[in-house]
Amino acid sequence: MKRILLACFIALGFSTQAQIQTPAASAHASLEQTVGLTTVKVDYSRPNMRGREIFGSMIPYGSIWRTGANATTKFMIDKPVMISGKELKPGTYSLYTVPGEDMWEVVFYTDDSNPLINTFEDDKVALRTMVEPMEMPMNMETFTIVIDDVMADSAVLSLLWANTVVPIKFNVMTDAEVMKNIDRALAGPSAGDYYNAAVYYLNSGKDIEKAKTWMNKAMDMTEKPGFWQYRQQSLILAKAGDKKAAIEAAKKSLEGAKTAGNADYIKMNTDSLKEWGAM
Template sequence: MKHLMSAIFAFVVTIGLQAQVKTPQPSPSSKLEQTVGLTNVTLEYSRPSMRGREVFGNLVPYGKTWRTGANANTKITFSDAVVIDGKTLKAGSYAIYTVPNKTSWDVIFYSKSDNSGLPKEWDDSQVALKTKAQVYPMPVDIETFTMTFDDLTNDSAVIGMLWGKVYAGVKFEVPTEAMVMKNIDATMKGAPTANDYYASAVYYLESGKDINKAKTWIDKSISMSDKPAFWQLRKQSLIHAKAGDKKGAIDAAKKSLEGAKAAGNADYVKMNTDSLKEWGAL
C-alpha cells in the first residue's frame, strides 16, 4: 500500500508540474472579425510558418486537398448569405479547404465546419460551394501563413491567402444594398430623425444613387440640428456640389471650414480649403 500511495503521489506531482509549463504553439491560432457592408464575417485559422521549407509543391503538395492552415480546419462564418462566383452561399459557418496548384487554387466551402483538419471521410454532399482562385506571385517571402480581408467595399471583400511567394484570393459579395434600401424605405415611411436623413443622404452619395434625393435629405438633416457638426456640413457641401448647386456647396464648405478650425481638425481644414479653391471661392 505504501508503494502504491508513493506511485500515485509521484504521478499527481508529475501531472501538476506538466500543467504549469506553457510553451508557444508552433502554429498559433488567429481570429479575424470583419464587417463588410452590414454583414459580419468571422475567420478562425491556425498559422504555420515556413521555417526554411519550400511550401507549395512540397510541404503542401499540389493537387491535394489542404486544411488551409494548420491544426483544426479553417472556419469562416457569415451572418448573411453571400454570393461567390455567381453562386449563393447561405449564412452560417463553413470549413475552408483548398487544393493548391501552380496557377490557381480550388477553394471549397464545406458545410461541416468542426473537423480536426481534413474530414476522416470526404462527403461531397457537404460541399456547399466550390470556386477557383487565381495565384499571384509575391515579391517577397511571407514567412507565416496569413489570411486577410482585402479590397473592402460596401458590397464585397476578398478573402486573401498568403504564404511563401503566393497570394490567392476569393471575392465574396454581400447584400448591403438590398438591406439598406429596405431599411431606408421603412424608416422614411415613419418618423425619420436628423441622423436617419443624414445616413440616408450619405449612402445615396457614396453609392451613386439619386443625388437630388440625397440633397433633400441632407438639407433636412442639417435643418433639424441645432448645431451641425463640421463633418456633417462637409458631406452637405459634397452632395450640393455633385447635385450641381455650387453656391450651396460653397456655403456649406465655409461653415464646415469654420467648425473644423475651431475643433482643431487639420484634415477637415485641408479638405474644405481644397474644395473651396476648386470651386473658385478662395
C-alpha cells in the first residue's frame, strides 16, 4: 500500500510539473506588411547568438538552413510577387537558405510541413535565387526578419543575424492591378452589379421599376443566365405588373431547373406559373 501511495505522489508531482510553462529557447515571431496591394506575412522563430560563431561555424557554409529555429520559416503572400525576375505565386512557402561566404541561395519551397531536409526536391522548389550578403558594423544578437524599403511596387525582405544581413528584394504587381481596377470601374457596373442591385430592391420593397430596369440590363449582359436568375427576373416582372414577361421568364427558369434537377426551383416556378394563370 505504501508503495502504491508513493507511486501516486510521484505521478502527481510530475503532473504538476508538466503544467509549468517556460519560455522557448528561440522566441516565436510573426510579421505582416502590406506592400502596394499585396499582403506579405512571415512566421518564424528567433534563435540567439549566445556567444557562438554563427555562419561558417554553427551553420556551416553550403548547408541547408531552415532560416530560423524550431520549424521552417513560413513566407505567405496573397498575390503573386516577382523575385529576381521570376514569379512566385500566391501561397505559403517554407523559406530555406544556403549560406555562403560570398553568396546565399534563397529557396521558396512548396512543402510547408516543417521538413528538415538535406537536399531540395526539384518539384517542390517554387523559386530559387542567389543573394549577396552584406556585413553589418555590429552584431544582431537575435535572428531577425524585417520587411523594409517598402514602396508602392516593391520591398526588401531582410534576414539579419550576427554581423550579416541578407536583403531579398521583391516586386509586387501594383500597377497592373490598379490599372485593371480603373478599367473595370470606368467600364461601368457589371452584370453582377445590376443583378445584385435589382434583387436587393425587390427584397427590400424599393422602387420596382428601377429593379426591373437593372435586372433587364443584367440579363442582357449575361451570355447564359442561370435558372435562378430567370427566377428573380420573373418575380420582379410580376411585381412590376408585367405578367406576360414574368411568365416567359418563369418558364425559362422552370426549364433550366428541370435540366439541373433542382426540385426547389421546379416547385417555385410551377407554383408561380399556376398563380399567374399560365398552367
